[in-house]
Amino acid sequence: MPLKHIVTENAPAAPISGLFSQAVRAGPFLYTQGTPGARPDGTMVEGTIQDRTRQVIRNLEEILAAEEMTLKNVVKATIFIKNFDENFPLVNQVWEEMMPEPRPTRTTVGVAQLPAGGTDIEIEFVAYDG
Numbered sequence: 001m002p003l004k005h006i007v008t009e010n011a012p013a014a015p016i017s018g019l020f021s022q023a024v025r026a027g028p029f030l031y032t033q034g035t036p037g038a039r040p041d042g043t044m045v046e047g048t049i050q051d052r053t054r055q056v057i058r059n060l061e062e063i064l065a066a067e068e069m070t071l072k073n074v075v076k077a078t079i080f081i082k083n084f085d086e087n088f089p090l091v092n093q094v095w096e097e098m099m100p101e102p103r104p105t106r107t108t109v110g111v112a113q114l115p116a117g118g119t120d121i122e123i124e125f126v127a128y129d130g
Contacts, residue, residue: 029129084110
């Protein structure tokens with residue numbers, strides 16, 4: 001099964017071009033990169049962590065759409081957030097608002113720093129289209 005690298009201009013580019021892919025398709029599975037709360041042009045969304053979380057999910061929706069998938073195809077999510085105790089309930093509010101039922105399995109990890117400059121949240125998805 002050949003791997004297919006997914007690229008869309010409707011989501012932020014991989015942080016270091018050539019080293020990362022926005023996503024990789026492996027058969028019926030799509031694995032996304034960790035995506036920050038940045039606009040497609042790479043500028044970080046200002047405001048609250050909820051604003052950046054909404055942007056992350058919109059970015060990931062665009063990556064899924066590039067392979068004719070939607071949020072309903074997401075089976076696993078990993079969320080990395082700074083200031084875990086403060087931000088965890090705020091991220092959960094957006095998650096409940098934006099993610100369709102049945103919601104995917106999820107792991108949320110508190111981190112001291114994220115590689116994408118200026119962000120406090122990063123999310124990656126595994127989606128299934130089978």
